[in-house]
Amino acid sequence: MMIKKIFAIIIPLFYMVPVHAQTSKADSLWKILKLELLTENNYIRQKEKKIEKLRNKLSAVPATCYPDRYKLLSELFNEYSAFRFDSAITNANKLIALSKQLSGKQHLIQSQMGLARVLVKSGFYKEAFETISEIDTIGLSGKFRYDYLNLRGMLFDEIGAYNNDAYYATGYRKAARKEFEKAGSLIDPSELEKTINMAFSPGAGQSTPPDAGFYYDYLLNHDLSEHQIAIIATRISHAYSGEDKLMLLTLAAINDIRSATKETFAIFLLGQELFKMNRNDDAYVCMQEALGNAAFYGTRNRAAQIESVLPLIASRLIEEKQHDKEMLWIGIVLFILVAIVLLFQLVLFRKQMIRIEQNDLIITEKNTELEDVNGKLWESSRIKEELIGLFFKTCSSYIETLDKVKRKAQHNIKLGKYQDATQVLGNVHIQKEKIQLFSTLDSVFLTLFPNFVSSFNALLRADEQIELKEGEMLTASLRIFALIRLGVTDTETIARILDYTVNTVYTYKARMKAKALVPPEQFEQKIMEIKFTDER
Incomplete structure (x- = not known):
């Protein structure tokens, strides 16, 4: 039996195609609802x-200021009417008693209908009938007549839903429709009422009612309270099915929570709808919330309805958990089989992987070394190119200068102008030419190492750093270490290039090393690490 179940799972896996489900608006609202349930106490x-x-x-x-007390009692009753049944009943009876002290019967009728409405919601149908029968309907017209007939229709409708049988419920539903039709014929519906009715009876020029998304946007973009949104969304949801109905009921449940409405029908209907769609975990959450609301408010009829549905959801959840448990064991068996196969493969390939990793490591190290060597060769090549170019350019300039001096001197000697020849030779300023040579050398060097001065100063203490004068590129000390960075490390060679004595070069180097932040033996190595920049 277990083997058959395993094959029943394995075979469909070969035909599975990845499906990317698009999150619907109902799913997004469901996530919001779950978050709101967590903050419900706020x-x-x-x-x-x-x-x-x-x-x-x-x-x-x-106590004698009846109009003000009636106004405040009405507000208090409205807050309690969908929040706590016992407090709502208490305030409704206070309103009825206070209404008798006011002139005119409209306050009394409003108070009696308010009491009857709370009784209907709470399942006290006998008491609701008695309260409605006490209302003086003589001369009742307009809005009062409309509200009265709607109240009777709601009472019959609630009794039919509570009985939910094949005989009596039908009669109550017929009576409810009759009362609603009477109410509908009394006054012209408002724009809001017309829009709501379009969900059930499309208007002129419409073959189908608007989609649920239309009502979603309509409710959120109009000046409606959260309690009104919940009531209207619940009412409209009866005209739709599937995801559309879920969306509207979820919207209603969210607004019931935000308005702290405990006499709530939306969360119960949402739970029923989720149960039909086999979303049993979500349905159970809704029914638990609905049961808690019914207990909080004191709704007997709603509690009875919920308690009749909860065992069905619970039993289905138990079946699902048992099925999931069986699937888990089958999955474990499959996992063990696959793990055994993979283990053999790992044993076979382990040594090869280690060998490949070692070879890759060696190749990486060699490539790194090769890149480093190539970098140094390329740097050396670029430096040589620049220095060779400087050498030929300088030599060419000096040869041209010497040629001019030679010709002028020979010309003056031929003419017997020895004094002029001496003057021509005296115009050759060796020191000036050296300065020009050093300036050219500095310029070429800083082209190759533009950050040399700042990098060099970074090796020195803050109070010993070199500050260049205006127009100055390198100092004597910097020039010595510039030659070292170019690869000229022999002290005698440096002395000959710069026309210094060897001791002078040693002195400059020793002074700089004494000012350094690093040990003297590491100073020249740090100089060699100054980065080369190729500006091409």
Whole structure:
């Protein structure tokens, strides 16, 4: 049996094609919903602070100031109506009692309908019927009549959903539709109501209702409260299915959390929809949240509905976990088989890999050495090119100068102008020519090593660094070490090039080494490490 299961998994693997799933808007909203569930208590605390402020305001209003007390009690009731059932009922009864002290019956009707609405949401259908029957409907018109008929329709609809049987539920649903139709015929629907109705009955010129994305954008771009968005999104979701329905229900559930609405139907419907789509883990999260909300608010009918669905989700989750456990064991067996095969292959190829790595290491080292040698040869070649060019250029200049002097001197001697010949020879200034030669040498050297002076100073103590005068390229000390960097390391050769004595060269070198940050024996090596720059 185990072997058959293994083959049942292995064979499809050969036909699998990678699929790149595109994250839908519903999936993005689901991630937001999970984050909001983690911070749900923050919204509850905000709601409780708001309620506490209203209670403090109410306690500060005198008992005989009926209009102000009614206004604050209405606000307090609205906060409680979708938050806590018992507090909502208490405030509704206070509103009814206070309404009797005010002139006109509209306050009383509003208070009674508010109480009935909370009773309907909480599953107290008998009490809701009694409260609705107490409403004085004589002369009731306009918005009040519309709200009254909608309330009756909602009551019948909730009873039908709660019974959910083949006989009585049908009658209640028919009665609900009848009441909703009566309400709809009383007043012209607003723009918002017309837009909502388009989801169920497309308007003129439309063959199909707008897509769910239209309503998503519509709800977020209009001036609606979070509680209103949740109510409307839940209502519209009944016109759609699949991902569209998920998107709207998830949007509603998010806004229920943000408005601290505990009498919430959206999270329950979302859990049911996820269960139908076999997203059992997510469905279980929703149902747990819905059950917690029902317990928090005190919704008997919703708690009963949830408790009837939760065992089905739990049993499916158990089946999935058992299936996953079996798949895990099969995967372990497959892994062991593959590991054994790979182990033999590793044993066969291990020595070859080691040998290849060693050879690669040797090749890398040789390449590094070769690159270093090539770099030095190329640097030496470039330096020689520059120095040879300097040599020929200087020699050519001196030969030309000597030729001019020779001709002038011979000419004056032939004419017997010995004094003029002597003057011509005296115009040859050897010292000036040396300075010019050194200047040319400095210029060529700094072309090859533009950072030489700064690199040289970096080897010296801060108070001993060399500062060049204006127009000066290299000092005598720098010129000695410049020749060393060019590869002229013999002290006598340096002395002859610069027209110094050997002792003078030794003295300059010793002074610089004494000022260095590095040991004297390492100073010349550091000079040789100054980087060569080829500017071509």
